Amino acid sequence: MLRARGLTVRYGRRVALSGVTLAVRPGEWVALLGPNGSGKSTLLLTLLGLLPYEGEVELMGRALIRYSSWERGRLLAYLPQNGLVPEGMRVREVVALGRLPHQGLFGRWSEEDEAALRFALAATDTEAFAERYLHTLSGGERQRVFLARALAARPRFLLLDEPTNHLDLDHQARLLALLRRLADEGMGVISVFHDPNHARAADRVVLLEAGRVRAEGSFSVLVGELLALYPGAEAWETPEGPVVLPGWGRR
Secondary structure (H helix, E strand, C coil): CCCCEEEEEEEEEEEEEEEEEEEEECEEEEEEEEECCCCCHHHHHHHHCCCCEEEEEECCEEHHHCCCHHHHHHEEEECCCCCCCCCCCEHHHHHHHHHHHHCCCEEECHHHHHHHHHHHHHCCCCCHHHCHHHHHHHHHHHHHHHHHHHHHHCEEEEECCCCCCCCHHHHHHHHHHHHHHHHHCCEEEEEEEECCCHHCCCEEEEEEEECCCEEEEEECHHHHHHHCCCCCCCEEECEEEEEEECCCCCC
């Protein structure tokens, strides 16, 4: 599993995370919720080994710091909030970058690489523009390409920071269904959301506040905590369970 114990991260004098403990198993989808500045993105970056920290981070029973960057790249894949858009690269070439950790610097493109690339393009509905240049795409199309790059790595754990950014409603629904399917097939998924309702299908929700874990559990169990954390929000019951919405005009 991917596990953090007593995780503390500082940016200078500011404490971004304080004593956070979290464990995610293969086949489990964990959603991170919380206000702006609560530490969600920092937690993802720390689990990836990209920030200095105090405490412990373990990956598959081994300290994260003992893995090389190539090894981490084969086990962990990351979708940032805003990916860089390289000039002069086609979509297929960008997605193929996800295979680099499996190839090394001088690796040759294999049938396994090609299968992973085709899987990633199909899963993200990006096959139709695989030969287009990335900079010609819309924001939502680019977001799907960056997700495809992460999926091409076929990681054990997928970490996503605001994966629904720029996506229309149809592709938001497709993405959430895809994350559910990936977890059901054995991948560990950790996703950050600003819209709490995107976490409804996750196995577990972890609610962060001011760099600490405020609560964790299923979405339906945490509705009360969400309402306390977001004054003015309202909970509505639907046949599929509760949803949390802004209290329009109440603030």
